Amino acid sequence: MYGLFSLVEVMKEEKIIISEGNRPFWQSVTASFFFTISVILMAMFFFGYEVFPSEGVSSRWDFGVLWLAIACASQGVLFSSVKRVFFDLDTKRYKVQHSVGPVCVGQWKTLPEIDYVSVFRQPKSDGHYIFETNLWYQKNKHFNIYESVDPELAFAMGKSVAQKLNIDLLNATTPNNYFWVK
Known part of the structure; x- marks a missing residue:
């Protein structure tokens, strides 16, 4: 979270949003690279696609490939996740939200x-x-x-x-x- 710019936006005087803002372009490109590699590795795992085909050996269900796909996906998440903290002072609630693109995770808690x-x-x-x-x-x-x-x-x-x-x-x-x- 550190190193990124932060915003404090006040809406209707009762809501505060603290956001890391958008990720730098180079981090978005790096995340895209890792997500792309992850999708390719998942296709290799489930469908048996091979980068360097060899006869007689199938790479389908190779758990080493699955492990690499998960590692690449986690790196993509690290390079693309954004943290936001929402305060709703009217209802005395707050929410810490982590998002990767349109996917957001977080729930409202009592402040x-x-x-x-x-x-x-x-x-x-x-x-x-x-x-x-x-x-x-x-x-x-x-x-x-x-x-x-x-x-x-x-x-x-x-x-x-x-x-x-x-x-x-x-x-x-x-x-x-x-x-x-x-």
């Missing part, structure tokens, strides 16, 4: 009473950081609504959501030095 929004940094294995924007409720429970490698984007998201929900924003990017953002 708990949100205490505050926080932005904190999490180290990556390469020495850089990911900045996460979280909503906190019931004192110690939270869910992530946004991630970015750019702290300014994470804080902009946190400020927008905190302002809309009329709650406070906590800067938790420095360990043991947390402070409220005004």
